[in-house]
Amino acid sequence: MDMLKGMNEALNYIEENLDKHINLKEVASRAFFSEYHFKRLFSLLSGITISEYIRRRRLTMAALELKDPNVKVIDVAIKYGYYSPDAFSRAFQGFHGVTPSLARKLDQKLKAYPRMAFQLTIKGGIEMNYRIVEKEGFVVFGIKYNVEAVNETLSPTYEDMFTAISETTMKELESLATQEPFVIVHVSVNYAEHDNGKATFEQYIGAVTTTKEKIKEYATLEVPPLLWAIFEVDGDWLQVEEHWKRIYSEWLPSSSYELAEGPEILASKNQKSEIWIPIMAAVSKSKHLP
Incomplete structure (x- = not known):
């Protein structure tokens, strides 16, 4: 509430x-x-x-x-x-x-965008399995895309990004994973919104490792030490998307944490997924933030 x-x-x-x-x-x-x-x-x-x-x-x-x-x-x-x-x-x-x-003109058709209001909808309780983990910094090697989002439409789309990578490259990337999650990861970072209504972010498809050596074929993302909330999801992409929204709309508001600036990670294999969200202790809600 x-x-x-x-x-x-x-x-x-x-x-x-x-x-x-x-x-x-x-x-x-x-x-x-x-x-x-x-x-x-x-x-x-x-x-x-x-x-x-x-x-x-x-x-x-x-x-x-x-x-x-x-x-x-x-x-x-x-x-x-x-x-x-x-x-x-x-x-x-x-x-x-x-x-x-x-x-x-009086007879001219125009558009109206009514003001929003957030309301409480009671739904059947669905449990969320998660763990809180503090991790040292790590590195992601992979293919990097600069993504533009307009009204939830991405350019390029996740499907375009994924299918553009060959099976051979995918296997090579997965072999580079030396720490959890030991699968291909999708990492979204540097989310920003712009005055024209567009949002942009960088998307990496790759593997998590602790090595600092550069691999010239791949882009490198260095992730600093962070506290993570890691959620387990069983199911396809639609269920992952729904779970992601529930993390923001249900879990975070009722927890003692809030979102920290940092990458958001999705690790998936055989319809078993983990969503990694960077978090930090919530600012007191007794007064407005400075």
């Missing part, structure tokens, strides 16, 4: 400040999370980045205000953070499909 209250307080703050500069660190503090944790949680639960949500809400409100013939387009543009008429027109047309001038 604390998580629901905090997330909705963050959304209230956004709604009250759509016509002002919105500091995402302050938004996150309203939900009692770090900015990094809040962005990842919001994206997983809603399917869009927090920046894209704010953009859609502003363009929704802008369209409503343009119905007033006494309101100037430039004034609406500036009010919602667009200091160039061209930039506002491009963003408006990209969202609504028409220019701001045409949006003034």
Whole structure:
């Protein structure tokens, strides 16, 4: 319930400040999370980045205000953070499909993106098997991809990334694994959100090892010492995705931990998977984060 209250307080703050500069660190503090944790949680639960949500809400409100013939387009543009008429027109047309001038017509079709609210849904209890492990630093050797995510659509997709790697390379990578998990791993790191609503991250498909020697054929990711929550999942990719969301929406809010900045790891073989999430002790929720 604390998580629901905090997330909705963050959304209230956004709604009250759509016509002002919105500091995402302050938004996150309203939900009692770090900015990094809040962005990842919001994206997983809603399917869009927090920046894209704010953009859609502003363009929704802008369209409503343009119905007033006494309101100037430039004034609406500036009010919602667009200091160039061209930039506002491009963003408006990209969202609504028409220019701001045409949006003034009474019979013109426009889009509306209603404000969100997080609600509690009671479901049948499903146990989650996990362990907390503190690990020294390690290295991942593998194939690296720069991934762009727009509304949960990835480019390249996980399937494209995986199928682009030959079976011979996969076997060679798996032979490099010298510490758990002793299978091919999918490692997501350096998650970032951008003002255009896109999110980017780096994806490695490879093996975990303790060696520091470079292997010229492969990209190298050095992972620092971290505390990990490791979850066991039985089933296909859909079950893995569902479990991943439950970690963020159910386990983390009810635990004494929060997400730490670092890689997220998926290790899978024969429909047996482990999800590795970097964690740290949660900041006290008795007051807003500084």
